[in-house]
Amino acid sequence: MSDQMTRITLARRPEGTPVPEDFGLETGPLPEVADGEMLVAVEVFSLDPYMRGRMNAVKSYAAATEIGDTMTAQGVGRVLVSKAEGFAEGDMVMGTTGWASHAVLKATEALKWDNGLPPSTALGVLGMPGFTAWTGLREYGRPKAGETLVIAAATGPVGAMVGQLAKAAGLRTVAVAGGADKCALAREKFGFDAAVDHRAYDDASSLRKALAEACPDGVDIYWENVGGKVLEAVIPLMNDHGRVPICGTIAWYSGVDGDTDRLPMVWRSMLTKRLSVNGFIIFDHWGGYRDFLTEVAPKVASGEITYLEDVTEGLENAPEAFISMLSGGNMGKTLVRLA
Missing domain, CATH: 3.40.50.720 (NAD(P)-binding Rossmann-like Domain)
Structure with a gap:
C-alpha cells in the first residue's frame, strides 16, 4: 500500500467561470485512522454543479471550501484499513471522499455498496x-x-x-x-x-x-x-x-x-x-435514501431505468472535466476514475 495520497485543492477563489489556476495538486502522507473510522482508496468520485458554489466565500446551506482545502465530492472506494465496526478491509463504500486518491471516512458517514451494481452508480443514477x-x-x-x-x-x-x-x-x-x-x-x-x-x-x-x-x-x-x-x-x-x-x-x-x-x-x-x-x-431529505434505493435499484438493474456516465480518467484531469461540465460539455453523469 502506498504511503502517499494525492488531492486537488482550492488554490484561490474563482472570478466568474473557474480556470485551471484556481486548483492545486498536492501530494502528502496518508491520513491517520482513528477508532470508528476507515481509510479508503478512492476509485471514482463525482463532479457536480453545486461544487462551484462551495468555491465562493459566501454563506449558504453548506460551508464554503477554504483555500487549501480538498475540493469536496462524493466518492466510492475500497477500504484499506478499518477501525470501524461493520466495515472490513476490501469492502466497497460510498462517502464524502473529496477530489483525492484516499480518504478517511467515519462509519456513521459511510455506506457499504454491496448490491451487485457498478460502484459508479452510487454517485449518479442511484446516488x-x-x-x-x-x-x-x-x-x-x-x-x-x-x-x-x-x-x-x-x-x-x-x-x-x-x-x-x-x-x-x-x-x-x-x-x-x-x-x-x-x-x-x-x-x-x-x-x-x-x-x-x-x-x-x-x-x-x-x-x-x-x-x-x-x-x-x-x-x-x-x-x-x-x-x-x-x-x-x-x-x-x-x-x-x-x-x-x-x-x-x-x-x-x-x-x-x-x-x-x-x-x-x-x-x-x-x-x-x-x-x-x-x-x-x-441533504434535508437524506433519511429517505434507503427507500429510494429499495424502489429504484431493481429498476436500474433490470434496465427499466437507464443512465449515461461521462468518465474522465486520472485525478489530475478533474479540474478540466469540472470546468467543461459547468459549460455543458459533459454527456451524462460526470465522474473521475482513479482506478
Missing part, C-alpha cells in the same frame, strides 16, 4: 443526483398522469431521472438540452416525448415559441436546473397551479447573466398563475 430527482418530483412536482413536465439540463443525471420517472407516471415530458446530440439523446435514450435545443435560440422569447409548440397544453411542472434564459422562457407557459421544484440555477453559478431586470416579469407570473415554487436541498 445523490438520482435521489434528488426521485425526492423532488414526488414531494414538490406532485405529478399527475396527463400533465406536461419541462426540464432543462435534461440529459444530466438529475434531468434524465426526472424525465424517466415522470414518463412512467404518465406525463408528457419535454427536454431542454444544449445541442442536437443531447436532444437526440433525450428522446432516444431517456424517452422524452420532445426535446428543444436552447442553443438554437438567441433569447428567451424565441425559445418560448419553440417550447410552446412542444407543450400545446401548457406546462404543469417545470423542474428548474438552469435559471437564466430557460427560466424566463418557461414561466409564462406555466398553467395555473403549476409547480416549480428548484434544484439548481447553473446559469448563474459563475455570476449573474445580466437578466436580473427581467425578474419582475417572471415573479409576477408566479403570482398570477398561483404557482408553487419550492427550493429544496437534498
Whole structure:
C-alpha cells in the first residue's frame, strides 16, 4: 500500500467561470485512522454543479471550501484499513471522499455498496443526483398522469431521472438540452416525448415559441436546473397551479447573466398563475435514501431505468472535466476514475 495520497485543492477563489489556476495538486502522507473510522482508496468520485458554489466565500446551506482545502465530492472506494465496526478491509463504500486518491471516512458517514451494481452508480443514477430527482418530483412536482413536465439540463443525471420517472407516471415530458446530440439523446435514450435545443435560440422569447409548440397544453411542472434564459422562457407557459421544484440555477453559478431586470416579469407570473415554487436541498431529505434505493435499484438493474456516465480518467484531469461540465460539455453523469 502506498504511503502517499494525492488531492486537488482550492488554490484561490474563482472570478466568474473557474480556470485551471484556481486548483492545486498536492501530494502528502496518508491520513491517520482513528477508532470508528476507515481509510479508503478512492476509485471514482463525482463532479457536480453545486461544487462551484462551495468555491465562493459566501454563506449558504453548506460551508464554503477554504483555500487549501480538498475540493469536496462524493466518492466510492475500497477500504484499506478499518477501525470501524461493520466495515472490513476490501469492502466497497460510498462517502464524502473529496477530489483525492484516499480518504478517511467515519462509519456513521459511510455506506457499504454491496448490491451487485457498478460502484459508479452510487454517485449518479442511484446516488445523490438520482435521489434528488426521485425526492423532488414526488414531494414538490406532485405529478399527475396527463400533465406536461419541462426540464432543462435534461440529459444530466438529475434531468434524465426526472424525465424517466415522470414518463412512467404518465406525463408528457419535454427536454431542454444544449445541442442536437443531447436532444437526440433525450428522446432516444431517456424517452422524452420532445426535446428543444436552447442553443438554437438567441433569447428567451424565441425559445418560448419553440417550447410552446412542444407543450400545446401548457406546462404543469417545470423542474428548474438552469435559471437564466430557460427560466424566463418557461414561466409564462406555466398553467395555473403549476409547480416549480428548484434544484439548481447553473446559469448563474459563475455570476449573474445580466437578466436580473427581467425578474419582475417572471415573479409576477408566479403570482398570477398561483404557482408553487419550492427550493429544496437534498441533504434535508437524506433519511429517505434507503427507500429510494429499495424502489429504484431493481429498476436500474433490470434496465427499466437507464443512465449515461461521462468518465474522465486520472485525478489530475478533474479540474478540466469540472470546468467543461459547468459549460455543458459533459454527456451524462460526470465522474473521475482513479482506478
